[in-house]
Amino acid sequence: MRAVFLKELRTYFKNPLGYVFIGMMLIVLGIYYALYAMYYQAADYYHVLNAGSSLIIFVIPVLTMRIMSEESKNKTDQMLLTAPIKTSGIVLGKFFAAVVLFLMVVLISVIQPLTTVFVFDGDMSMQMTLGAYIAFIMLGITFISIGMFISSLTENQLVAAVVTIGVFILLNLLDGIYTILPSSRYFSLAVIVVALGIVLFLIYRSIHELVVTGIIGAVSLIALVVTFFITPESFDGLLGTIMSSLAVFQRYADMFSGVFEFGHIVFFLSVTAFFLFLTYQVVEKKRWN
Amino acid sequence: MIEVKNLTKRYGDHLALDDISFTVEDGEIVGFLGPNGAGKSTTMNIITGYLSSTEGQVLVDGVDVLEEPLKAKAKIGYLPEIPPLYVDMTVEEYLAFDCDLKHVPAAKKQETIDQVSKLARVQDVKGRLIRNLSKGYRQRVGLAQALVGNPEVLILDEPTVGLDPKQIIEVRDLIKSLSRKHTILLSSHILQEVQAVCDKLVIINHGRIVAIDTPDALSRNILQINKLELRVKGPKNDVLSGIKQIEGVKLAEILRIREEGTVDINVETEEDVDVREAIFAFCSDNNYPLLMMKTEEINLEDIFLQVTGEREVRR
Numbered sequence: 001m002r003a004v005f006l007k008e009l010r011t012y013f014k015n016p017l018g019y020v021f022i023g024m025m026l027i028v029l030g031i032y033y034a035l036y037a038m039y040y041q042a043a044d045y046y047h048v049l050n051a052g053s054s055l056i057i058f059v060i061p062v063l064t065m066r067i068m069s070e071e072s073k074n075k076t077d078q079m080l081l082t083a084p085i086k087t088s089g090i091v092l093g094k095f096f097a098a099v100v101l102f103l104m105v106v107l108i109s110v111i112q113p114l115t116t117v118f119v120f121d122g123d124m125s126m127q128m129t130l131g132a133y134i135a136f137i138m139l140g141i142t143f144i145s146i147g148m149f150i151s152s153l154t155e156n157q158l159v160a161a162v163v164t165i166g167v168f169i170l171l172n173l174l175d176g177i178y179t180i181l182p183s184s185r186y187f188s189l190a191v192i193v194v195a196l197g198i199v200l201f202l203i204y205r206s207i208h209e210l211v212v213t214g215i216i217g218a219v220s221l222i223a224l225v226v227t228f229f230i231t232p233e234s235f236d237g238l239l240g241t242i243m244s245s246l247a248v249f250q251r252y253a254d255m256f257s258g259v260f261e262f263g264h265i266v267f268f269l270s271v272t273a274f275f276l277f278l279t280y281q282v283v284e285k286k287r288w289n
Numbered sequence: 290m291i292e293v294k295n296l297t298k299r300y301g302d303h304l305a306l307d308d309i310s311f312t313v314e315d316g317e318i319v320g321f322l323g324p325n326g327a328g329k330s331t332t333m334n335i336i337t338g339y340l341s342s343t344e345g346q347v348l349v350d351g352v353d354v355l356e357e358p359l360k361a362k363a364k365i366g367y368l369p370e371i372p373p374l375y376v377d378m379t380v381e382e383y384l385a386f387d388c389d390l391k392h393v394p395a396a397k398k399q400e401t402i403d404q405v406s407k408l409a410r411v412q413d414v415k416g417r418l419i420r421n422l423s424k425g426y427r428q429r430v431g432l433a434q435a436l437v438g439n440p441e442v443l444i445l446d447e448p449t450v451g452l453d454p455k456q457i458i459e460v461r462d463l464i465k466s467l468s469r470k471h472t473i474l475l476s477s478h479i480l481q482e483v484q485a486v487c488d489k490l491v492i493i494n495h496g497r498i499v500a501i502d503t504p505d506a507l508s509r510n511i512l513q514i515n516k517l518e519l520r521v522k523g524p525k526n527d528v529l530s531g532i533k534q535i536e537g538v539k540l541a542e543i544l545r546i547r548e549e550g551t552v553d554i555n556v557e558t559e560e561d562v563d564v565r566e567a568i569f570a571f572c573s574d575n576n577y578p579l580l581m582m583k584t585e586e587i588n589l590e591d592i593f594l595q596v597t598g599e600r601e602v603r604r
Contacts (some may be wrong), residue, residue, distance in 0.1 A: 003389030006374075014377040079373035079434070082337040083390040084363040287341045 004080065008067075012101050021063050025105040028055045033112045043122035044133035045113040050256055053136070053249070055119035056143060057168040063098050064147025068279065072286075073155040080222030081287070091280045095148060102140045106133065128256075135255035138268035142248065143168060145275035152282040175250045178243035185235035189228055192238075196220055290315045290334060290442060291470040295603070296345035298331055304340070305331045307496040313442075313489075314517055318468045318503070320483030321476035323493040329476040330370050332493070333446050333557065333600045349442055363391070366440035366471075370447055373429025376420040380411055383419060384437060391438035401437055409433035413424075424451040432460070433451065436467075445475040449482060461486050517556040517584060518544065519568065523577035525552040531571055537562035551580060 012018030020075065029052055036047040080090050113129055116122035146167060151160040174204040181187070196217070204213040228235060248271070251264045290312040298306040306328045313319045323329050334340040338354045338361060345355045354361040367523055375383055384402045393401050397549065406412045409432045414422060419430060428451050435549045448464070449457045463527060464473060464486050477483045484504040492500040492507075500507065525543060530554070532541045535538050537558045544553040558564050572579040 003386060006389070007386050010382075011375070011377060073372045074373070074376070075369065076373040076375055078334075078339055078367075078369045078371075079387070080390070082339050082362055082365065082367045082369075083387075084359045084392065085390060086359065287339060 001051055001085070001089035001093040001096075003085070004090050005097050008094050008097030009100060011153065017062065017066065018101060019061060021101065022105055022108075024059050024062065025052075025055070026079070026108060028052065029105075029109050029112065036257060037112070037116055037120075037122070043116055043120075043124050045124060045129045045284070046256055047094040048112065049132040049136045050253075053139060053252060054172075056136075056140060056180060057172065058165060060102075060140065060147050060168070061161040061164040063101065064144055066151065067094050067098060067148050068152035068283070069154050069160050070156050073157075076285075080284075086098045087283050088280055091148075091276060091283060095145065095276060095279075098144045098148070100238070101139055103137070106137060106140075111199045132256055133221075134265070135252050138255075139252050142272050144270040149275040149282070150277045152279045154217070172249050174247045176238040176244055178247070181239055183237035183240060184226075185238070188238040189224070191220070192224065196224070197204060204285075217286045242289050290317075290350055291474060292346075292348040293332070293336065294346045294348070296335060296347065297343050298328075298335065298340070299343045306335075309345070309493070309496070309498055309577045311491050311498065311501055313450075313472055313474050315472055316468065317489060318464065318473045318487045320487035320490045321474060322478070322480065322483055322490055323476075324478055325491045326498040327478075329478075329493060330446055330569070331496075333367070333444050333474070333476060334369070337365055337444055338362050339369075347597075359372075363438075364441045366435035366438065368431045368435040368443075368445045368448055370450075372427055372434070374419045374427055374430060374434075374580065376418070379418055380422075380433075381415045381418055383430065383453050384433060387434050387437045393438055401439075405433040405436040408436055408467075409509065410459065410463075423455050425453060428452055429456075433464075439470075441472060443471045443473045443475075446474065447476055447478070449477070457482070472524065515558045515560060515562065517565070517568070519554045519556060519579065519581060520547065520551055520581035521554065521572055521576070521577050521579055522551045523572075527575075528552055528577055531575065531577075532556060532568060535567045535571060536565055537564045537567070538557060548580075553581075 012021070029048060032048045033045075036042045036051070037045075040047075064150045071080065081087070113124060117124055146165045147160075150164045150167065151157075154160050154163075200213055200217045200220075203216060204210065248268075251267055254261065255264050293309060293311050296306050296309040297304070305357075309328070309332060311319075321329050321332070331340065335342045336349070336354065338358050341355065349361045349364050352361040352364070370470070375386070381402060384405060388398045388401055392475060402415075403412075406415055409425065409429045411429050413425055414426055414430075419427065422430065432448060435445065436438060443493050445464070449460050452460060461482075461531065464475065468486075469472065475483065475487070487504055490500070490502060490507055491498060519532075525546070529541055529543060532538060538556060539559055540557040542555050544555045546552055556564070556568070568582065569579060571577075577595070
């Protein structure tokens with residue numbers, strides 16, 4: 001893991017990508033800082049970080065688009081995967097290198113709240129600022145893992161970047177979408193059945209066993225229908241509940257309200273771990289194709 | 290050292306490898322020969338653990354590549370078909386990274402880098418970015434990469450592709466000298482290339498092994514004397530009609546005129562008839578200087594025809 005980590009980190013500073021990432025982050029944070037602290041005279045730094053969350057959508061893909069796709073395109077993955085190191089080490093090494101670069105930016109940005117406090121004698125809630133920073137870092141780390149997963153699915157960096165931005169925007173809109181969905185139990189059931197169909201299709205694509213897929217499908221469908229007849233009320237507004245629990249930005253906003261909730265951190269870390277696991281699976285699965 | 294047992298690889302409906310088995314003994318150089326798309330790279334990728342086989346097993350020094358991948362991979366140096374190069378790095382940085390990947394102790398790193406770059410003859414470009422290197426140099430950097438960590442087994446996929454003739458000879462010599470300490474499996478689609486260095490040839494076509502033998506035994510069977518190319522000094526029509534009259538000649542035709550006053554002729558004879566002496570006698574009797582006589586080069590197709598007994602190699 002160490003070798004891959006160091007190599008990745010060096011790569012960011014060897015080609016323009018690392019500088020572009022750091023530059024873009026700092027410019028936008030700087031503009032927001034100027035806007036909030038200087039223009040609106042709002043001392044609290046969490047305004048800046050909150051505004052910065054919309055910037056993350058476009059800047060994290062710069063960091064992650066090449067992270068896996070470049071290796072498969074240049075066939076350098078052959079060197080990594082035939083070296084006596086674990087696949088998990090490759091994935092984690094790359095992930096931590098991106099995280100470290102992200103944290104570098106966060107560290108540099110600390111100058112801004114410090115300026116407010118020490119130069120302008122601004123009155124700032126330490127707690128809120130710290131909470132905002134934790135939320136910002138959590139969102140960044142989670143998005144890096146999602147971007148990395150998408151990058152592992154393609155050899156084309158541009159495709160990876162566009163899809164990643166698309167997914168992030170969708171996640172941003174998720175908060176709005178679930179409030180307008182019908183809360184009828186039949187609608188929930190229908191959507192879940194469709195989702196089950198998609199999952200079964202993916203299972204069949206990867207194992208090519210019609211019987212096994214059929215059994216899994218039949219069992220899931222029966223379980224679903226039985227649950228529906230025993231407790232139909234549990235399906236009322238189920239979709240909204242599921243989607244709201246997945247709403248990344250909702251939790252991000254929650255963390256800015258100043259209430260430090262441990263559950264949110266667990267959520268972000270779990271999502272990160274999940275996507276790292278998926279990335280690992282994609283890399284491993286390539287050899288079985 | 291390398292045991293390949295009943296390897297089968299399927300890509301969807303396409304059968305890339307069909308029940309392949311062979312072994313490479315300690316210190317042996319084995320040539321893996323086959324046309325493009327025969328399954329050479331696939332086999333090598335499975336041996337090195339980059340791909341998984343659908344069925345079958347690979348043992349490297351008794352270690353199963355699938356069951357104990359780290360242990361097996363530590364024994365292998367691999368040069369894939371396209372050298373896996375990070376073009377943003379200098380050669381030195383790249384080799385240093387490879388030392389880290391292969392767990393070369395920090396104290397030995399510089400020594401290893403110097404050693405492999407000397408062996409692969411890349412010392413003079415050590416400080417240059419790989420991006421700026423020519424194809425030949427890139428190939429050699431790839432070779433240097435395979436040598437890092439002094440692995441017992443070297444797997445080289447078309448190691449001389451992209452090299453000029455002088456470099457090809459250098460790489461051949463390098464491979465020969467490496468064979469004293471390493472077991473080598475190298476692939477090629479050119480017979481002459483592997484013939485010169487290998488102890489044993491494994492010939493593969495359409496995912497199947499068609500022959501395993503020593504290069505001598507293989508080429509002895511297929512020495513082709515029924516196809517000749519001649520260059521004779523003399524009036525072209527007289528020469529041609531004279532040669533046509535030689536007993537055993539099935540076909541004679543003018544190929545081209547390269548030099549003033551000479552003629553190049555393509556001659557085909559009946560099976561198992563050697564007309565070379567008769568041609569010489571004809572030329573000397575008529576005082577037509579014979580400037581060149583060569584048998585057609587043996588190519589892979591001919592080997593396939595020979596070993597499979599097929600008249601046509603199926604495409």
